[in-house]
Amino acid sequence: MAQPTDWIQWQTINGDPITVGDVTVTPQSQSLTVRWPFGGFVWNRPVAVLVERGGQTERIPIVDTTRMVQLGVLGFGLACAAMAFISLSRQRRDSHG
Amino acid sequence: MGEASEGIKMMAAKSQEQVMALVDKLIATARPSAVYGEPVKSGNYTVITASEVTAAGGFGLGSGSYTGPMSPPLEAKETKNEGRPPQPGQEGEGGGGGGGGGGAFTGRPVAVITIGPAGVEVQPVVDPTKMALAFFTALGAMFMMWGRMRKASRG
Known part of the structure; x- marks a missing residue:
């Protein structure tokens, strides 16, 4: 098997x-x-x-320098997007509350 | 079982063997020889290239056969043999098969290994185009997110 x-x-x-x-x-x-x-x-x-x-x-x-830079840049972008999403959620919660 | 069905089965088995051989060749990409190039000598230096390799492939096969009563013949008036009464349904056989596949292979240089009088050096290969693409993709995504946030905050 x-x-x-x-x-x-x-x-x-x-x-x-x-x-x-x-x-x-x-x-x-x-x-x-x-x-x-x-x-x-x-x-x-x-x-x-x-x-x-x-x-x-x-x-x-x-060391794959190109891949590390790619992942770093994309990771930074995702982190910014996540922070923005959390901030927006809190604003909505505060405005409804 | 008729000859046609046997023939289809044999063709399907042969196709399957060929597909498995192709898959084995694909899996052979997992060896170091696929990643490291042949050493190139120039004077006192030997240079070996190192690349990242990705390969993928998929195949599909299908076949079928039929042995049984055939559909009743057409009415006499619908055939060219007018006046002859229709014959009872006879045993017949048929079949068919098909297949398809696809794949992709990518390679990207990662580093160059130099063996010389000073020793062994590993020099990374930097691709500014890919870095720029990643940067602008992230920038575009952040702008889109910012735009949606502004719209949401106004609404």
Whole structure:
């Protein structure tokens, strides 16, 4: 019987390592997979690179600057809209009361 | 079951296999190789691009078959074979099938990874167009909300 984990998967996967000189870089990605009969949806994004040099491994995160600014601006707009809605509701309540 | 029905069933099974193969290809987008490009070497530097990838698809299939008595034949006067009496209803078969599907795939550069003598650097890719679109969308929504508030406060 198919389990929900078969339909939805959220996982972090390491890619094939790339060696340049004495540095080995392993890319890391995060993916959300939703699968249904006769269809599916995949969202895959880079999250970090693992840099190995001299026996030491360092994780360098990949920051999606564009997405952060988008979410920040839209979030600010939603917050303003919510505050305006609350203010309007209070005004109506006060005027009726 | 007649040959036509069997043929329709076989076609439906084959179509289903092809659809599942397409879905498997879609799910294969979940691997890191779909996000990170092939390394490009230039002198002492190696550059790897990193992108955000989104893929979606859906398909539908349908088929049907019929085996049973056919509708009574037309009256003799309505056919070209005038004068011949109508024959009793005979057993017949028929069927049909169809399918459709659609999908979308988007990719957006997120960062560039540079491996050089100084080490590994991750440089984000900034898209001013998308930022401007988000800014003006939020601004437009706030203006609309403000306009409705003014109308509501006057009313």
